[in-house]
Amino acid sequence: MARHSKFTNSPNTVKSARIIAIASQKGGVGKTATVTNMAVGLVSLGYKTAIIDMDAQGHIALSFGIKKTNLTKTIYDVLIGEAKMRDIKQHAFGVDLYLSNNSLANLSTKVMAHLNAKLFPAPKYLLRKAIAQINTQYDYILIDTSPSNDMQTMNSLLASTDIIIPVLPEGLSIDGIYETIVLIKGIQEQGEGSKLNILGILPTMVQDHTNLHHVKLQELRKEFAETPDIKVFDTVIKRAIRHGLAQTIGEPDIKKAPEYLSFVKEVLAIA
Ligand SMILES: Nc1ncnc2c1ncn2[C@@H]1O[C@H](COP(=O)(O)OP(=O)(O)OP(=O)(O)O)[C@@H](O)[C@H]1O
Ligand SMILES: [Mg+2]
Structure with a gap:
């Protein structure tokens, strides 16, 4: 396999x-x-790639065909200091996986508990600390997040160098972009995230043939053309069963999702 890792040279x-x-x-x-x-x-x-699942x-x-019920230790155990990243690492389809299950929903209760305050003096930086254990092993670490503004998401944003915001070009979903941008800008302004760069907005599940998506996508591009620090990616992910297929059958295959390969190349050109 050709290796273009930016680090190998x-x-x-x-x-x-x-x-x-x-x-x-x-x-x-x-x-x-x-x-x-x-x-x-x-x-x-x-590229040597890992995923960390920060969604409970x-x-x-x-998506990678692994049963959540078979996981004995997860990212939750690492965050609370009861496991190391290497103890929870799984490997499937060429990707190293640091997985989660619903135990992650207990994070805030656990680390904010009065009795534990001394154990977790920096509860927003638990993931950053965990990533420090594996940082040098990868070219890219991707973090999947939940749609809530909770401790898991805050940890994810504060541990990241870059953010990609997927958006479905419809009213309510577009509104989600602004909420996300406000959250990120708040972090940038407080100087808390290392450099936290918004790589861009990725239109997803686009139905070209519908007038609504067409119009909303045009509006989105126009609006962000005036915002120099935030771009809307040229690549558009269409609504197609093939993109969700990995999640349904647990067998991700980039050959079946060629728009995502174009997207990866667009990201590589800027990241
Ligand atoms: N491009 C696409 N075309 C068709 N279906 C898709 C596409 N992308 C994702 N899906 C399907 O849509 C559903 C939602 O996608 P996904 O789980 O990736 O969203 P999410 O933002 O992670 O959701 P959540 O906020 O719940 O974590 C899933 O069933 C997935 O398989
Ligand atoms: Mg999800």
């Missing part, structure tokens, strides 16, 4: 992964499908 540089969170405050916009297809796309191009729904496990 510079053996003297200590490598450090690009950490990309796929985030939107709106549910069901294709975050998990994007993480899954991007990861197998990056692997197909020779645990959909990354399903």
Whole structure:
């Protein structure tokens, strides 16, 4: 396999992964499908890639054909200091996976408990600490997030170098972009995220033939053309069963999702 890793040509540089969170405050916009297809796309191009699932729904496990009920330790155990990243690592379809299940929903209760305050002095930076254990092993680490503004999402954003915001070009979903941008800008302004760069907005589940999507997509492009620091990607992911297929049958395959490969190449050109 051809390997184009940006690190292979510079053996003297200590490598450090690009950490990309796929985030939107709106549910069901294709975050998990994007993480899954991007990861197998990056692997197909020779990049060493990992996924961290920071959503308690645990959909990354399903997307890679792994039963959530078979997981004894998850990212939750790492975040609360009861496991190391290497203890929970799984590998499927060329991607290293750091998975979650519904135990992750207990994070906030656990770390904010009065008795535990001393154990977790920096509860927003637990994921950043966990990633420090694996950072040098990868070219790209992708983080799947939940649509809520909870401790898991805050940890994800604060651990990331970059954010991709998927959007379905419809009214309510578009509204989700602004909520997400406000959240990110808040972090940038407080200087909390390392550099937290918004890589761009990815239109997903687009139905070209509908006038609504066509018009909304045009409006979106026009609006963000005036915002120099946020771009709408040229690549558009169409609504097609093939993109959700990985999640349904647990077998991600970039050859079946060629738009996502184009998307990965567009990201590589800027990241
Ligand atoms: N491009 C697409 N075309 C058709 N179906 C898709 C596409 N992308 C994702 N899906 C399907 O749509 C549903 C929602 O997608 P997905 O789970 O990726 O969204 P999400 O943003 O991660 O949702 P949540 O906010 O619940 O985590 C899933 O059933 C998925 O298989
Ligand atoms: Mg999801």
